[in-house]
Amino acid sequence: MNRLLFSTFIVLPLIVACSSEREERTSERRSEGREYAESHAVDQAHASGHGEVTWDYDGEDGPDYWGELKEEFTACKTGQSQSPIDIQIHRAVKEKLPAIEFHYQEAPLSILNNGHTIQVNYPAGSSIKVGDASYELVQFHFHTPSEHTINGKPFPMVAHLVHKDAAGDLGVIGVMMKEGGKNPIIDTLWKVVPKKAGEKVERTDITIDATALLPEDRSYFAYSGSLTTPPCSESVSWMVLKTPVEVSGDQVAVLASLVGNNARPVQALNGRTVTHH
Numbered sequence: 001m002n003r004l005l006f007s008t009f010i011v012l013p014l015i016v017a018c019s020s021e022r023e024e025r026t027s028e029r030r031s032e033g034r035e036y037a038e039s040h041a042v043d044q045a046h047a048s049g050h051g052e053v054t055w056d057y058d059g060e061d062g063p064d065y066w067g068e069l070k071e072e073f074t075a076c077k078t079g080q081s082q083s084p085i086d087i088q089i090h091r092a093v094k095e096k097l098p099a100i101e102f103h104y105q106e107a108p109l110s111i112l113n114n115g116h117t118i119q120v121n122y123p124a125g126s127s128i129k130v131g132d133a134s135y136e137l138v139q140f141h142f143h144t145p146s147e148h149t150i151n152g153k154p155f156p157m158v159a160h161l162v163h164k165d166a167a168g169d170l171g172v173i174g175v176m177m178k179e180g181g182k183n184p185i186i187d188t189l190w191k192v193v194p195k196k197a198g199e200k201v202e203r204t205d206i207t208i209d210a211t212a213l214l215p216e217d218r219s220y221f222a223y224s225g226s227l228t229t230p231p232c233s234e235s236v237s238w239m240v241l242k243t244p245v246e247v248s249g250d251q252v253a254v255l256a257s258l259v260g261n262n263a264r265p266v267q268a269l270n271g272r273t274v275t276h277h
């Protein structure tokens with residue numbers, strides 16, 4: 001069967017219909033040997049756009065077709081300010097950007113496998129300040145390889161720290177991860193990471209601090225882009241830190257084994273300016 005047609009015309013109406021039909025759909029997907037996030041994962045992942053069940057990173061539900069899978073995903077196809085992009089250092093415009101002030105707190109661990117990424121949800125109370133803008137940390141998650149590339153080159157892995165301001169606009173910080181020594185916070189996370197899509201682990205006995213993901217030098221590239229997952233909503237302030245942190249090859253392999261390659265290809269710049277300082 002043409003799976004794209006099946007998804008669009010038959011599956012989508014079923015999703016809103018009732019839970020037994022949802023299960024039917026789930027078993028249809030599982031019969032193809034793929035695991036998908038269950039509905040309870042969707043809310044948790046909403047702020048980043050991760051967690052919707054109707055898209056994937058390859059095949060007929062892959063990035064080339066996201067804009068056609070669902071009306072809400074149209075921006076994936078027609079948007080002019082999409083992310084990720086290739087950041088070309090020599091083309092970035094030097095500007096006096098405000099330093100990012102980090103005010104992250106320790107938090108009990110809440111970690112989710114939503115089928116598209118491994119995501120750590122963060123409770124209220126951790127924030128960043130960038131000039132006049134103030135954003136709360138909502139969650140962070142990982143991609144392999146990195147989604148943004150620098151001078152055409154991806155890093156083996158990236159962390160995206162997703163923040164929301166009072167108006168609901170997103171500020172996302174990308175921390176590139178290069179192959180090197182074992183990363184301590186990833187080590188903590190991978191020890192308890194849920195193996196199956198839709199699973200979540202809450203551990204009040206384990207505390208984490210997102211500060212541990214950051215390099216010492218927090219200078220960054222800035223530009224206006226989008227969510228890198230459906231619905232690909234725009235007006236996301238992207239801040240990609242220039243300095244990578246280290247992650248071991250084994251740690252990257254764990255992420256790949258859990259969610260596969262989960263990087264959207266780079267998108268056209270369409271006249272946007274990347275600034276840096």
Ligand SMILES: [Zn+2]
Binds near residue numbers: 048141142228
């Ligand atoms: Zn991301």
